[in-house]
Amino acid sequence: MKDFNVNEDGLYGRFGGAYVPEILYAQVEMLRNEYLKVMNEDSFRAEYRNLLRDYVGRPSPLYPARRLSERYGTKIYLKREDLNHTGAHKINNTIGQILLARQMGKSRIIAETGAGQHGVATATVCALMNMECIVYMGAVDIERQRPNVEKMEMLGARVIPVYSGNKTLKDATNEAIRDWCCHPSDTYYIIGSTVGPHPYPDMVARFQSVISEEIKYQLKEKEGRENPDYVIACVGGGSNAAGAFFHFLHTPAVKLIVAEAAGEGLETDRSAATIHLGREGIIHGARTLVMQTPDGQITEPYSISAGLDYPGIGPMHAFLAEEGRSEVLAVTDDEALSAAFRLTRLEGIIPALESAHALAVLERKKFAPDDIVVVNLSGRGDKDMQTYMREKERMSNV
Incomplete structure (x- = not known):
């Protein structure tokens, strides 16, 4: 039977991989080397499961x-x-990734959002863990998802509108990656979907x-x-x-x-x-x-x-x-x-x-x-x- 999970090279068939700017290579490589090991630790699994039960x-x-x-x-x-x-389902992933970020010693969290649900989920876990939170969101999405913007701001996140391109999710992701390139050492990027460089697609799928x-x-x-x-x-x-x-x-x-x-x-x-x-x-x-x-x-x-x-x-x-x-x-x-x-x-x-x-x-x-x-x-x-x-x-x- 064909294996539909990611392989050791971060590929699903010919799809996947990690095509990142050189400045981010060390951060992505560190995450790739650490994520499965950390996720399988008994203490991590216990805290993650307890938060899913008692908080989510x-x-x-x-x-x-x-x-x-x-x-x-x-x-x-x-x-x-x-x-x-x-x-929404987004909180399943942000709970897991904020625990990873803390384990890796990161203090600043960035995220992208379209419908706002991932942004709200990220702002929520940042408030829970007392971490700085910056969320990039297309200007069009800000207008059509205003209640979620207000929730993010109430939770303490800084929502940065993006005016480039179509002013939606793709453009918000572009800006989040630019931010990450400028602050690689202290910043953890919580990607909200099974996209981005390996190991993000596999990691998000596992949390979900x-x-x-x-x-x-x-x-x-x-x-x-x-x-x-x-x-x-x-x-x-x-x-x-x-x-x-x-x-x-x-x-x-x-x-x-x-x-x-x-x-x-x-x-x-x-x-x-x-x-x-x-x-x-x-x-x-x-x-x-x-x-x-x-x-x-x-x-x-x-x-x-x-x-x-x-x-x-x-x-x-x-x-x-x-x-x-x-x-x-x-x-x-x-x-x-x-x-x-x-x-x-x-x-x-x-x-x-x-x-x-x-x-x-x-x-x-x-x-x-x-x-x-x-x-x-x-x-x-x-x-x-x-x-x-x-x-x-x-x-x-x-």
């Missing part, structure tokens, strides 16, 4: 969605990452793997078996999907479905469907699929969802798609919005716009009555209420 509120429930199941004629469970402290670890034993309790038939998750960079898939990667009977953001459609120039539209290239320190022009210039992505508005994809997901281990659907803005409103009315749960892309797969795929389908509900919709209210009015007038 894990395990997150695996909720049997009765009315959603009736609608689609199958058995649907929602993995409720929206119920975590800070409202608590999601699939819990799914297995929760499903055993509820259904008498550990493995669902399908696991569905949205991808921007891919951390929530990596976590939901991790313990099923080498179980072929579990089908993995990825929902990426088609924006206004694959045939338009307003999309963020990197797996469908991208070509092999290097972005933010890793070789992966990248949306780019014929001469290699990165094109500006678009999605109504700030967290999926990224022109690359984690190298793990590029490899899973290329090998046929995952099925990739491109979900439009309107499909995601309809799925969000549908879940709200049927189950009384308002999802994040990112998670709504995963929910939209239920309209596109036909499942058998005895299938068990797990949808990773990666975040809650508080941050997206302004968008939802605007789009609800627009859709009602169509």
Whole structure:
């Protein structure tokens, strides 16, 4: 069976690696040499697990969605990452990385954010550990995710707006890397997704793997078996999907479905469907699929969802798609919005716009009555209420 984990060279097939400026080489190499050793220490594992339980509120429930199941004629469970402290899966990773940063003697934390959930999660753990926190965020995202900006500032973080490029996630990441180059010795960069140079994609996937670890034993309790038939998750960079898939990667009977953001459609120039539209290239320190022009210039992505508005994809997901281990659907803005409103009315749960892309797969795929389908509900919709209210009015007038 093919191995879908990263190899010793930091590669998933031909994707991954570490393409970093020389000034960052020593920092990335130190992290590469230390992360697995530290993560496997009993004291680290105990502190991490205790914080997930007592601070984050894990395990997150695996909720049997009765009315959603009736609608689609199958058995649907929602993995409720929206119920975590800070409202999304992002905290699973930032808890782990802040402990690593402390172990490595770092005192200054930087991060990038799109939808703001990773920024809030980073600011939260920095407040917990009494560390300086700087978050880079595109000016467009600051406007559409204002509640999360206010949360970050209340937590003590300094939010720096980015005005270059499309003023969204890619540009925020560029600025965070520039900062890191200027302050390599005392700064730790908490990357929020399975992107960036090795070891970040593997490290983030491992911290997020608590999601699939819990799914297995929760499903055993509820259904008498550990493995669902399908696991569905949205991808921007891919951390929530990596976590939901991790313990099923080498179980072929579990089908993995990825929902990426088609924006206004694959045939338009307003999309963020990197797996469908991208070509092999290097972005933010890793070789992966990248949306780019014929001469290699990165094109500006678009999605109504700030967290999926990224022109690359984690190298793990590029490899899973290329090998046929995952099925990739491109979900439009309107499909995601309809799925969000549908879940709200049927189950009384308002999802994040990112998670709504995963929910939209239920309209596109036909499942058998005895299938068990797990949808990773990666975040809650508080941050997206302004968008939802605007789009609800627009859709009602169509």
